[in-house]
Amino acid sequence: DTEVTQTPKHLVMGMTNKKSLKCEQHMGHRAMYWYKQKAKKPPELMFVYSYEKLSINESVPSRFSPECPNSSLLNLHLHALQPEDSALYLCASSPGTYNNEQFFGPGTRLTVL
Amino acid sequence: AQTVTQSQPEMSVQEAETVTLSCTYDTSENNYYLFWYKQPPSRQMILVIRQEAYKQQNATENRFSVNFQKAAKSFSLKISDSQLGDTAMYFCAFIEGAQKLVFGQGTRLTINP
Numbered sequence: 001d002t003e004v005t006q007t008p009k010h011l012v013m014g015m016t017n018k019k020s021l022k023c024e025q026h027m028g029h030r031a032m033y034w035y036k037q038k039a040k041k042p043p044e045l046m047f048v049y050s051y052e053k054l055s056i057n058e059s060v061p062s063r064f065s066p067e068c069p070n071s072s073l074l075n076l077h078l079h080a081l082q083p084e085d086s087a088l089y090l091c092a093s094s095p096g097t098y099n100n101e102q103f104f105g106p107g108t109r110l111t112v113l
Numbered sequence: 114a115q116t117v118t119q120s121q122p123e124m125s126v127q128e129a130e131t132v133t134l135s136c137t138y139d140t141s142e143n144n145y146y147l148f149w150y151k152q153p154p155s156r157q158m159i160l161v162i163r164q165e166a167y168k169q170q171n172a173t174e175n176r177f178s179v180n181f182q183k184a185a186k187s188f189s190l191k192i193s194d195s196q197l198g199d200t201a202m203y204f205c206a207f208i209e210g211a212q213k214l215v216f217g218q219g220t221r222l223t224i225n226p
Contacts, residue, residue: 041218050212100208
């Protein structure tokens, strides 16, 4: 299995809702990432998990809460989002944390009403 | 801070032509990796090619090749015999050390029939 999967593909939520994005990989990778991507822009790093520990938080608002239950799974919990949070959320993984290429999932298209 | 610059926001060529996408980067380090990622309209980010900075030989992957000029900090992507399926956003990216992949702003490439 050489892919990163993400669910759901699309998500529409209100500003008072709580939802979660899920990401899974079975490549034995030890680093996993969340990115936010706006249209026609490069991905912006949000969080990095290395060996299941949060190693980078790029000053992301607390309404985004990451979780890494095990080495294959990565969640992003969403609460009280704003319309400007509407974007494509990409998950990625890499074998390690040093000079490694990252493998991306297909993303979750999030719309906040 | 590392930066990656793609000076061509958009490019358009005819099918079967050769096209070159430009990328420059800035770093004071000697050991790093460079990547070209492709993101088609269907949105999944796919690794096209990678280059290790310590390798003098330019990387090639079938119709894709790079021109890596370390002293000039330049990393261009050449696509030979372009195909309609090459239509995508192309991101140049750089990683030095741990975890943080730095992306350029992207080049939107359109292959016309």
